[in-house]
Amino acid sequence: xxxxxxxxxxxxxxxxxxxxxxxxxxxxxxxxxxxxxxxxxxxxxxxxxxxxxxxxxxxxxxxxxxxxxxxxxxxxxxxxxxxxxxxxxxxxxxxxxxxxxxxxxxxxxxxxxxxxxxxxxxxxxxxxxxxxxxxxxxxxxxxxxxxxxxxxxxxxxxx
Amino acid sequence: xxxxxxxxxxxxxxxxxxxxxxxxxxxxxxxxxxxxxxxxxxxxxxxxxxxxxxxxxxxxxxxxxxxxxxxxxxxxxxxxxxxxxxxxxxxxxxxxxxxxxxxxxxxxxxxxxxxxxxxxxxxxxxxxxxxxxxxxxxxxxxxxxxxxxxxxxxxxxxxxxxxxxxxxxxxxxxxxxxxxxxxxxxxxxxxxxxxxxxxxxxxxxxxxxxxxxxxxxxxxxxxxxxxxxxxxxxxxxxxxxxxxxxxxxxxxxxxxxxxxxxxxxxxxxxxxxxxxxxxxxxxxxxxxxxxxxxxxxxxxxxxxxxxxxxxxxxxxxxxxxxxxxxxxxxxxxxxxxxxxxxxxxxxxxxxxxxxxxxxxxxxxxxxxxxxxxxxxxxxxxxxxxxxxxxxxxxxxxxxxxxxxxxxxxxxxxxxxxxxxxxxxxxxxxxxxxxxxxxxxxxxxxxxxxxxxxxxxxxxxxxxxxxxxxxxxxxxxxxxxxxxxxxxxxxxxxxxxxxxxxxxxxxxxxxxxxxxxxxxxxxxxxxxxxxxxxxxxxxxxxxxxxxxxxxxxxxxxxxxxxxxxxxxxxxxxxxxxxxxxxxxxxxxxxxxxxxxxxxxxxxxxxxxxxxxxxxxxxxxxxxxxxxxxxxxxxxxxxxxxxxxxxxxxxxxxxxxxxxxxxxxxxxxxxx
Ligand code: SF4
Ligand code: SF4
Ligand code: SF4
Numbered sequence: 001x002x003x004x005x006x007x008x009x010x011x012x013x014x015x016x017x018x019x020x021x022x023x024x025x026x027x028x029x030x031x032x033x034x035x036x037x038x039x040x041x042x043x044x045x046x047x048x049x050x051x052x053x054x055x056x057x058x059x060x061x062x063x064x065x066x067x068x069x070x071x072x073x074x075x076x077x078x079x080x081x082x083x084x085x086x087x088x089x090x091x092x093x094x095x096x097x098x099x100x101x102x103x104x105x106x107x108x109x110x111x112x113x114x115x116x117x118x119x120x121x122x123x124x125x126x127x128x129x130x131x132x133x134x135x136x137x138x139x140x141x142x143x144x145x146x147x148x149x150x151x152x153x154x155x156x157x158x159x
Numbered sequence: 160x161x162x163x164x165x166x167x168x169x170x171x172x173x174x175x176x177x178x179x180x181x182x183x184x185x186x187x188x189x190x191x192x193x194x195x196x197x198x199x200x201x202x203x204x205x206x207x208x209x210x211x212x213x214x215x216x217x218x219x220x221x222x223x224x225x226x227x228x229x230x231x232x233x234x235x236x237x238x239x240x241x242x243x244x245x246x247x248x249x250x251x252x253x254x255x256x257x258x259x260x261x262x263x264x265x266x267x268x269x270x271x272x273x274x275x276x277x278x279x280x281x282x283x284x285x286x287x288x289x290x291x292x293x294x295x296x297x298x299x300x301x302x303x304x305x306x307x308x309x310x311x312x313x314x315x316x317x318x319x320x321x322x323x324x325x326x327x328x329x330x331x332x333x334x335x336x337x338x339x340x341x342x343x344x345x346x347x348x349x350x351x352x353x354x355x356x357x358x359x360x361x362x363x364x365x366x367x368x369x370x371x372x373x374x375x376x377x378x379x380x381x382x383x384x385x386x387x388x389x390x391x392x393x394x395x396x397x398x399x400x401x402x403x404x405x406x407x408x409x410x411x412x413x414x415x416x417x418x419x420x421x422x423x424x425x426x427x428x429x430x431x432x433x434x435x436x437x438x439x440x441x442x443x444x445x446x447x448x449x450x451x452x453x454x455x456x457x458x459x460x461x462x463x464x465x466x467x468x469x470x471x472x473x474x475x476x477x478x479x480x481x482x483x484x485x486x487x488x489x490x491x492x493x494x495x496x497x498x499x500x501x502x503x504x505x506x507x508x509x510x511x512x513x514x515x516x517x518x519x520x521x522x523x524x525x526x527x528x529x530x531x532x533x534x535x536x537x538x539x540x541x542x543x544x545x546x547x548x549x550x551x552x553x554x555x556x557x558x559x560x561x562x563x564x565x566x567x568x569x570x571x572x573x574x575x576x577x578x579x580x581x582x583x584x585x586x587x588x589x590x591x592x593x594x595x596x597x598x599x600x601x602x603x604x605x606x607x608x609x610x611x612x613x614x615x616x617x618x619x620x621x622x623x624x625x626x627x628x629x630x631x632x633x634x635x636x637x638x639x640x641x642x643x644x645x646x647x648x649x650x651x652x653x654x655x656x657x658x659x660x661x662x663x664x665x666x667x668x669x670x671x672x673x674x675x676x677x678x679x680x681x682x683x684x685x686x687x688x689x690x691x692x693x694x695x696x697x698x699x700x701x702x703x704x705x706x707x708x709x710x711x712x713x714x715x716x717x718x719x720x721x722x723x724x725x726x727x728x729x730x731x732x733x734x735x736x737x738x739x740x741x742x743x744x745x746x747x748x749x750x751x752x753x754x755x756x757x758x759x760x761x762x763x764x765x766x767x768x769x770x771x772x773x774x775x776x777x778x779x780x781x782x783x784x785x786x787x788x789x790x791x792x793x794x795x796x797x798x799x800x801x802x803x804x805x806x807x808x809x810x811x812x813x814x815x816x817x818x819x820x821x822x823x824x825x826x827x828x829x
Contacts, residue, residue: 038231049371
């Protein structure tokens with residue numbers, strides 16, 4: 001993969017086809033199983049671990065709140081603007097903002113630049129690479145988290 | 160092996176007395192013993208001996224996660240505790256499983272298990288982070304409720320931390336105390352919480368790790384998961400009654416495919432929770448469906464100010480059932496005592512199927528237990544429950560005796576009167592409205608080996624209970640939570656029908672032997688992988704599939720596919736079944752070596768609990784047939800050398816022979 005123009009204007013990139021979010025809990029709610037996290041990690045990395053998921057199911061087990069967090073596929077992605085080597089690119093088909101693993105230097109500037117705290121970008125400390133939701137762009141079936149969520153409480157939300 | 164898949168390769172050993180840590184190589188034991196419980200059994204065989212009591216510092220408490228733990232394998236988020244059980248009567252080695260995020264996170268910290276040895280000099284908790292393990296003082300947590308202490312630990316160690324721990328019942332060595340994971344899961348069997356308490360260990364807390372558990376063939380694992388994925392149903396917050404079939408998504412699991420009022424609805428149906436909404440919650444990570452455990456929040460306590468957040472479901476709804484016919488906010492009443500029992504850290508079964516019904520039935524038949532307890536028995540009074548539960552957890556007054564469990568209590572008082580007296584009348588929880596008020600039960604509803612149980616020779620008639628009687632016989636706990644013989648299966652019904660129409664003598668039929676062996680080995684495999692007990696029972700539990708992937712009762716093909724896709728090591732269905740048999744036979748060898756198990760002992764344990772519904776002589780023949788069917792000697796119940804060697808357990812045969820515990824003449828397996 002070629003290094004893209006690092007001065008890319010992140011405001012002019014095409015929109016992603018959506019981002020992963022939760023359905024109305026009146027329709028279906030999260031059962032706290034982390035199937036989404038586990039499959040996300042396994043399909044991308046061939047392994048599971050706390051540093052390999054690109055979606056987080058937050059278990060507030062002592063108050064009974066369960067919700068997911070992942071990349072919002074911002075229209076103007078500040079992570080992309082912050083990356084000094086152009087490792088964050090846009091998939092032509094899905095519009096997903098994604099990190100090209102070979103290019104990522106592990107500088108974590110994307111994590112700092114993301115307006116969300118904590119940023120929905122994981123850091124694989126073994127490979128020293130940042131990883132983020134890519135809308136499962138390489139899967140013809142689409143996002144595995146949505147496909148596998150047993151309660152159907154995840155969906156691809158449109159802008 | 161260049162790359163290691165599934166297993167992390169090491170088990171943490173913690174010497175609580177010395178405060179030291181070391182590791183054990185998991186790979187010495189796998190794939191021969193599969194993983195999880197199988198590995199724990201082998202370690203037990205190698206490191207333990209007879210003569211140790213449950214609360215001795217020499218007793219060990221081993222927690223293991225199987226080979227699929229920490230991966231995306233379905234229902235892989237469970238683990239297994241093994242120890243000498245203080246609840247089993249007499250004390251014996253047993254196992255109990257538990258879920259939550261803990262098993263997965265332990266793998267992600269790089270461990271396949273934890274061996275806890277010795278006794279900490281003061282209240283302690285074990286903290287494992289990516290920096291390694293350490294022991295910390297739990298002086299400030301000791302005495303605190305199980306859930307409350309874990310909430311504090313969660314705040315202390317941050318988002319993503321998770322704990323297992325005990326409540327006051329475990330601290331005070333109540334023999335049926337649990338180890339719990341917040342409100343969501345617990346080791347219901349064995350009294351593992353009391354073992355933890357005896358070691359001065361309040362909790363084990365894990366933070367996020369950095370270990371990555373590799374899967375050899377992710378696509379194959381995805382395929383097998385999709386094959387076994389039940390039809391999805393929405394799980395919204397439900398504002399209707401649990402007893403309402405239109406709204407309870409697990410109704411069909413509860414009542415069975417024909418919606419007959421079976422045992423399930425008997426246990427779970429009559430709970431009127433309105434106006435409190437409930438949410439289905441999984442017991443552990445990787446769950447594909449849920450099985451009918453519900454979380455409720457903001458339910459007001461009725462005796463103390465405050466709002467409750469707790470779980471109910473399956474046969475634990477018994478607490479709420481005690482109040483379902485009452486006036487007013489009846490759900491809140493049952494839920495409050497349920498939550499209290501969770502905080503105190505009790506195994507619910509002993510309370511709601513054992514001790515409380517026993518107090519109710521003894522009173523009804525005129526056996527005075529009220530003056531023992533020191534208060535009139537009133538199972539519809541929340542205040543009475545609160546007093547009783549606290550008496551037991553803190554061992555006050557007669558609570559000190561009840562903390563020993565119902566079996567030990569009735570043996571002490573005189574079992575003939577206090578256990579075996581037959582009661583006829585309304586069932587304790589549901590009152591006269593249930594089945595026209597007709598129940599006939601011994602006042603102490605006990606199964607084998609000290610465990611309170613519903614279905615041993617009581618709720619289920621002969622010959623329906625024959626296969627499960629065999630399960631009970633060779634176990635050291637209630638086998639029905641992990642080794643269920645699929646009662647709803649067509650083959651099972653055919654067996655009962657043939658017996659009823661006198662086409663076949665059930666005592667000499669092959670079916671009960673086959674059925675009991677299959678469910679035992681299958682249940683063993685479940686605890687080694689791990690996976691959910693629902694898999695083999697997928698039809699029984701009413702799961703719906705787009706396409707049927709084998710009914711699960713006769714086959715463990717799904718399990719072998721899961722094993723192979725995670726590890727990359729080809730394991731056929733037959734090979735996995737044989738490995739399950741090996742693990743179960745090793746478990747048998749431990750019972751024989753350390754607890755002098757014999758056929759005679761098992762017969763004498765089971766037959767009194769059939770309350771005259773069995774022909775003892777004929778049952779003796781069945782038990783002999785069963786031992787032979789398992790490759791064990793029909794007279795002693797001990798595995799033969801041939802059988803042990805066929806399972807590659809020659810060293811076990813040698814050790815048993817040295818102890819004079821190999822059968823003299825080899826009998827050929829049927
Ligand atoms: S898979 Fe669905 S139900 Fe399970 S944790 Fe993720 S969002 Fe929640
Ligand atoms: S990582 Fe953060 S900044 Fe980048 S697209 Fe996602 S949400 Fe936006
Ligand atoms: S869409 Fe794919 S990459 Fe994004 S969170 Fe879901 S599974 Fe992970």
